[in-house]
Amino acid sequence: MSQNKKISYSVLELAVVGQDIPHTKVFENSxxxxxxxxxxxYKRFWLAEHHNMVSIASSATTVLMSHIAAKTKSIRIGSGGIMLPNHSPLIVAEQFGTLGSLYPGRIDMGLGRAPGTDQVTAHAIRSDRMNSVFKFPHEIDEIQRYFKNDRTSTKVRATVAEGVKVPMYVLGSSTDSAHVAAEKGLPYVFASHFAPAQLFQAMEIYYREFQPSEYLEEPYSIAGINVTAAATNEEAEKLSTSSLRMMVGVLTGNLDYLQKPVEMNAELKEVRDNPALQRMLQYAFVGDRKTIQQKTEEFLKQTGVDEVIVASHIYDQEDRIKSYKIFSEVMKEINS
Structure with a gap:
């Protein structure tokens, strides 16, 4: 397939914890x-912020970002994202300013406003977080000001951030964030890998309302997909049973460790075909290389995004790496 533009491709990592796999091994796998x-x-390796979930170990997101940046050389390391209502803008600026100095030109700051957890845990993280949710656009401005190099006359400064170049991205799963990203002239990342319902509406708003800024002259969009790729469709389908059961846990509130894959059976097929799960997994691509390429090409054609960011919840590390290798081959073919 010949594209008018080269499509970048990236990784969204949740440091998923499988049954019988200790956290030390999870981090080694990441x-x-x-x-x-x-x-x-792959262009970026982003880590998501989630809390109080036994199956996800990326809760201390910036700590893990620093660890992985130290173990790599060129790939961009970022947050996909930092859930801003959980944090003080000053602390976010200090953390990312430090990261930006430690790993120059390699750090991305993705900011979202969802809690990344349930409401009880969100309250435990920050009791006044709902005030912060409503102030999300203003807190973005606040962080940007901390990175300015002209803060010497202000009483509160993030001196480690001043003058450091760390690109900011607005994350979202609804149309609200599209307005924010467009108004501020920032790149926009949509969570279509788990909340696809408003993808097209949000992208239309973002492109229509985009205002050029000192950070970005033209709109830049990224969308998430889930990929389970294997040598055959049957093998990929089996590997996908781990993710399928994890998604059921998310929907029912029965969160558990990522389970080992099993043969796809009638009961699991019935679960997979549930309308709620189908909506959630609209952009979960499962199959061999040919199947993944066909679905990815269709997705890129429909959305027109500049970049895809890929999550892959596969139990076995070797199988997961194989899946990402297949997807990189697919993207190189699409971009050829």
Missing amino acids: VELARTAEGLG
């Missing part, structure tokens, strides 16, 4: 995946 992705031409 490093191995980042190094592999770097060699395969």
Whole structure:
């Protein structure tokens, strides 16, 4: 397939915890995946912020970002994202200013306004977070001001951030964030890998309302997809049973460790075909290389995005790395 523009491709890592896999091994796996992705031409390796979920170990997002940046050489390391209502803008600026100095030209700051957890846990993180949710656009401005190099006369400064170049991205799963990204002239990242319902509406708003800024002259869009790729469709379908059961846990509130894959059976097929799950997994691509390429090409044609960011919830690390290798081959073919 010949594209008018080259489509970048990136990794969204949640440091998913599988049954019988300790956190130390999970973090080792994340490093191995980042190094592999770097060699395969992936542009970014982003880590998501989630809390109080046994199956996700990326809760201390900036700590893990620093660890992985230290173990890689060129791939961009970022947050996909920092859930801003959980944090003070000053602390975010200090953390990312530090990261930007430690790893110059390699750090991305993705900011979202969802809690990344349930409401009880969100309250435990920051009791006044709902005030912060409504102030999301203003807190973005606040962080940007901390990075300015002309803050010497202000009483509160993030001196480690001043003058450091760390690109900012607005994350969202609804149309609200599209207005914010467009108004501020920032890149926009949509969570279509788990909340696809408003993807097209949000992208239309973003492109229509985009205002050029000192950070970005033209709109730049990224969308998330789930990919489970294997040598055959049957093998990929089996590997996808782990992710399928994890998604059921998310929907029902019965969160558990990522389970080992099993043969796809009638019961699991019935679960997979549930309308709620179908909506959620609209952009979960499962199959061999040919199937993944066909679905990815269709997605890119429909959305017109500049970049795709890929999540892959596969139990076995070797199978997960194989899946990302297949997807990199697909993207190189699409971009050829």
